[in-house]
Amino acid sequence: MSGKDVRVERSGERMPPGQHEVKDFPVLDLGIKPDLDDSNWKLKIHGEVENPVELNWDEFSKLPNFTDVCDIHCVTTWSQFDMKFSGVAFFTIAELVKPKECAKHVIMQSYDGYTTNLTLDAMLDDDVMIAHSFEGEPLSREHGGPARVMVPKLYAWKSAKWIRELRFSETDEPGYWERRGYSNTADPFTNDRFSQKS
Numbered sequence: 001m002s003g004k005d006v007r008v009e010r011s012g013e014r015m016p017p018g019q020h021e022v023k024d025f026p027v028l029d030l031g032i033k034p035d036l037d038d039s040n041w042k043l044k045i046h047g048e049v050e051n052p053v054e055l056n057w058d059e060f061s062k063l064p065n066f067t068d069v070c071d072i073h074c075v076t077t078w079s080q081f082d083m084k085f086s087g088v089a090f091f092t093i094a095e096l097v098k099p100k101e102c103a104k105h106v107i108m109q110s111y112d113g114y115t116t117n118l119t120l121d122a123m124l125d126d127d128v129m130i131a132h133s134f135e136g137e138p139l140s141r142e143h144g145g146p147a148r149v150m151v152p153k154l155y156a157w158k159s160a161k162w163i164r165e166l167r168f169s170e171t172d173e174p175g176y177w178e179r180r181g182y183s184n185t186a187d188p189f190t191n192d193r194f195s196q197k198s
């Protein structure tokens with residue numbers, strides 16, 4: 001299994017509709033910032049997979065790494081360009097756990113109780129990663145350190161900070177913001193912010 005062969009076609013405009021540029025990487029979350037480090041952090045990857053694992057920091061850091069420069073778009077209308085993250089590609093994780101044929105969704109659960117959900121197809125995009133570094137430094141606690149999900153092409157609420165569990169599922173399960181009216185698909189380039197479109 002590998003990432004998508006072809007990147008999804010996007011608008012030629014780099015800035016999605018209704019967004020403005022910032023440079024200070026705002027912090028947004030539910031207000032609980034879990035106190036984690038490489039001794040108490042673990043990532044459980046389970047559900048509809050052949051080979052469920054629970055990785056400690058040491059095991060996670062030994063997985064192949066890559067670095068990606070991406071843009072981040074938050075539904076609160078800020079976007080920041082050229083953000084350099086390093087981590088483990090989601091498709092590397094998928095190769096490790098071997099999703100079963102029936103696995104169609106990935107449910108993300110974080111240490112602060114936050115949840116979010118995406119299709120397995122969206123997660124397998126080649127720029128999706130579990131990031132542990134930002135601009136060459138370990139990811140700070142406020143931005144989800146020691147490790148967070150980064151799904152750069154979608155609104156940032158899909159990028160779970162302080163990631164604790166990735167569960168592969170046959171059925172979808174709306175997460176924290178998805179249950180509160182935010183879009184399930186969250187595509188900034190189509191202004192796909194809310195589930196009820198008027």
Ligand SMILES: Nc1nc2c(c(=O)[nH]1)N[C@H]1C(S)=C(S)[C@@H](COP(=O)(O)O)O[C@H]1N2
Nearest residue numbers: 026027028029030110114143156157160161
């Ligand atoms: N665990 C966790 N992840 C989270 C959130 C949260 O509250 N808890 N908030 C989401 C939202 S709404 C946004 S916009 C981004 C913000 O990431 P940042 O604080 O690194 O900018 O994190 C997302 N991931």
Ligand SMILES: [Mo]
Nearest residue numbers: 028074075157
């Ligand atoms: Mo957000």
